[in-house]
Amino acid sequence: MVFEAFEVVTVPFNTDGWGPPDASDNSSTSVAAANLLPNVPLGSFSRAEKLGRVADWTRALSNPSARPPTGSKSDTSSIFDFSAFAVDEGFGLANSSGNADEDAAFRLVDGKPPPRPRFGPKWRFNNFHNRNQLPQRRDEEVEAKKREAEKDRARRDRLYNNNRNNLHHQRREAAAFKSSVDIQPEWNMLEQIPFSSFSKLSFTVQEPEDLLLCGGLESYDRSYDRITPKAERRLERFKNRSFKVTTSDDDVIRRLAKEDKATVFATDAILAALMCAPRSVYSWDLVIQRVGNKLFFDKRDGSPLDLLSVHETSQEPLPEGKDDINSAHSLGLEAAFINQNFAQQVLVKNGKREAFDEPIPNVNEGEENASVAYRYRRWKLDDSMYLVARCELQSTVDLNNQKSFLTLNALNEFDPKYSGVDWRQKLETQRGAVLANELKNNGNKLAKWTAQALLANADMMKIGFVSRVHPRDHFNHVILSVLGYKPKDFAGQINLNTLNMWGIVKSIVDLCMKLSEGKYVLVKDPSKPQVRIYEVPADAFENDYVEEPLPEDEQVQPPEESSTEAETNGAAEDKKPEGQA
Secondary structure, three states, rough: OOOOOOOOOOOOOOOOOEEEOOOOOOOHHHHHHHHOOOOOOOEEEEEOOOOOOOHHHHHHHOOOOHOOOOOOOOOOOOOOOHHHHEEEEOOEEEEEOHHHHHHOOOOOOOOOOOOOOOEEEEEEEOOOOOOOHHOOOOOOHHHHHHHHHHHHHHHHHHHHHHHHHHHHHHHHHHHHHOOOOOOOOOOEEEEEHHHHOOOOOOOOOOOOOEEEEEEOOOOOOOHHHHHHHHHOEEOOOOEOOOOOOOOOOOOOHHHHOOOOOOOOOEEEEHHHHHHHHHOOOOOOEEEEEEEEEEEEEEEEOOHHHHHHOOOOOOOOOOOOOOOOOOOOOHHHHHHHHHHHHHHOOOEEEOOOEEOOOOOOOOOOOOOOOOOOOEEEEEEEEEOEEEEEEEEEOEEEEEEEEEEEEEEEEEEEEEOHHOOOOOOHOOOOEEEEEEEHHHHHOOOHHHHHHHHHHHHHHHEEEEEEEEEEEEOEEEOOOOOOEEEEEEHHHHHHHHOEEEEEHHHHHHHHHHHHHOOOOOEEEEEEOOOOOOOEEEOOOOOOOOOOOOOOOOOOOHHHHOOOOOOHHHHHHHHHHHHOOOOOO
């Protein structure tokens, strides 16, 4: 293969500036440059000058008139028309033809149009119906403003919730936080004990001794364990009732005191009130009598301990009017009525009753007493101090060929909008949620029931769920479900510590044993978590009655109604204004 020699072209050097030398120069260098690059217009300019358009290749190819004639000398070497460009002294190369249209069509390399403003009149009208898709700027300033707005919103929500809770707390104080007993000016306050001091107390007691078992019990009807909201049962009314006298009036306790069986005497309801005092919200009181070396814990006639608190530990306030069917006082009466009838309805209707050592004390001849048993038990507090308590049982049942004792209590639903959970919808599928909600709204009442079951050594505690037929009808009720719990297991679920319970009782007993002989009253403060002990005259509470006594029929069992009358009364109640009973 033979290679032809490659001829090296001489490149002229321009001493006056950048680019080839000027063609008008007569020097040999300029002549040589003109021979090498024919028909190319050249102009001298500095490196600092800006370059414009050098060549329009598309125009040269698309313009046939710019091409040389066929067969000419420059046919193969000059297919582009460079003569259309001339030197612009101010800018560089310019269009020698001076065509303004071509200059107007000139564009830079980045030919995209400038962005339009997003927030303009055109955008507003076009997106009037699409406000959910507002264009958002993503720069740091906008993001910072969004974060500040979120903080302000969270701050406002927190302030609103705090104000709302404070308002509810104030309303509850005005509605329910009223002293259970009128403090007289001549009473002398001796002690003031905050609940915070109760939380650290602890005392271990030995197993108690059973002294006596009085009364008689009927068997529990197990068919009530299968009740569901879809298969509810109407709550019946019973004429027989239990007679619960106070401690110092109990004939058996009087006899045990004379026999010097113990130093301290009380009932299970009174001990439960002391043991669960830190959980209480409403005001309550106890009468303490020191007789010689004996100590008696009593309750007054018309004391709040005779009723059952409803919605006590809830954050939602109850109506303030005492005559309202949903007020704290009215609900307490209704709960006592429900519990008394529930405890008699869930028993086997065969008339058989197991009798114990002695009949119920303080019952007159001819009076029909309910199924109840009093177990008198004695605990040792120290070497020289014993406590005797009257504990109550309501029923018995045979489990695994062994006789077991039961306590019977009922929770009552008066209006789902107050409790927040509708029992008819949740009891069958979410029993745990219903019970948790009741622990939140009635924590003190459930704790006292558990403490009483532990004191009586009950094998099982049955809790019924009773609801109104209609939210505005407080006379007619239905049983929706019955659940059973072992007292020790249930105490663990609600964080009820038996050592702390007995620590509270032991501290109160030790404090009262230091007092001189006389009468005292222990009062739960109506607005603060504390109890106070007052010294009162010996004749205090002798003629103490309920401030507004209600008829016995309304307190215990409402008058018998036929189904038609009940529906009529329920409809009449529904038509009344909401704040009217």
